[in-house]
Amino acid sequence: MTADVILRVRGLRASIAGQQVVEDVTFDVPAHGITALLGRNGVGKTSTLRAIMGLIQRHGEVRLAGERIDGLLTHRIAGRGVGYVPEDREVFAGLTVAENLALAERGRHPRRDLVAALFPDLVARRAQRAGTLSGGQQQMVSVARALLNENRILLVDEPTKGLAPKIVAEVAEALEEAAKTVPILLVEQNLEVVRRLAGDAVVIAGGRVVHTGPAAAILDDPGMTRRLLGVHVDGIPLDGADA
Ligand SMILES: Nc1ncnc2c1ncn2[C@@H]1O[C@H](COP(=O)(O)OP(=O)(O)OP(=O)(O)O)[C@@H](O)[C@H]1O
Ligand SMILES: [Mg+2]
DSSP states (O other): OGGGEEEEEEEEEEEETTEEEEEEEEEEEESSSEEEEEOSTTSSHHHHHHHHTTSSOEEEEEEETTEEOTTSOHHHHHHHTEEEEOTTOOOOTTSBHHHHHHHHOOSSSOOHHHHHHHOHHHHHTTTSBGGGSOHHHHHHHHHHHHHTSOOSEEEEEOTTTTOOHHHHHHHHHHHHHHTTTSOEEEEOOOHHHHHHHEEEEEEEETTEEEEEEEHHHHHTOHHHHHHHHOBOTTSOBSSOTTO
16 A cells, blocks of 8 residues: 555644644545645645645655655755645746746756657747746646656646636646656646546545545535535536635
C-alpha cells in the first residue's frame, strides 16, 4: 500500500493571521494519476497546498515517498520534487513565454521536449509576452513550468478557474497528458473536469477531510455534492463559486 502512495499527509494544521484554516487534514495521494482535492469555497484547499509547500506555518506530518518534508523550507520541498501550480498562475507578464519557461528550469536536464510535445501552442508563442496570452494559455505556461522539472508530484490549484468552456477542455486535456508522467493533486471546482480526470477524491469541509474515495462515487452522490461541494446535481453553484 505505502509503495503506491507518493504523498502522505497526517494531521496537517496551519494558521493564517492567527486563525486556524487547516484543522486536521489527513490523506494519501497515490503515486499514479490525478487525485482531486474538493470542497466549498473557503474550506482550506489552497491553504492545504500552501501548508504542504511550507508557504504558511504548519504542523503535522507530510511525507514524500516516505520521507518527511514538513520541516523543510519551501525551496527544499520544491527541490525534492514537489511542483506547485498556484491558483493565480503567477506568470511573469512582462517576460516572454520562453523567458518564463527558462526561469523555471531547475535541474540539468529540463524536459523541454515533453513540454513542447504537450504544449505546441506555447512553442508557437515562445516570443510573445506572457501578459498578452489568454487565461488558458497563461495556465498552460504555469503547468509547463512545473513539468519542466523532474517532479515527483504536482500540486495544481484551480487550473480551469475563470476560463471559457472550450479552454477548460484544453487545460483538462493537458493535465490528463501531464498525469501520465507525474502524479497530480488537483484542486478543481469544475466537477465535469474532476469526473474526467480524477481517480480518487479527498473532500475537505471546515478545515478537515470529511470523505475520501473514488471521485466518481462522490460525484454520483447528489447529497454529498450538494452538502460538501455546494453544487446542485446540474452543476450550478449554490453560493457563487466564482466569487
Ligand atoms: N491571507 C489570508 N489572510 C486571512 N485569511 C485568509 C488568508 N488566506 C486565506 N484565508 C482564509 O482561510 C480560509 C481558507 O482559505 P483557502 O484559500 O485555503 O480556501 P479554499 O478552499 O482554497 O477556497 P476557494 O475555493 O475560494 O479557493 C478562508 O476562510 C480564508 O478566508
Ligand atoms: Mg483556493
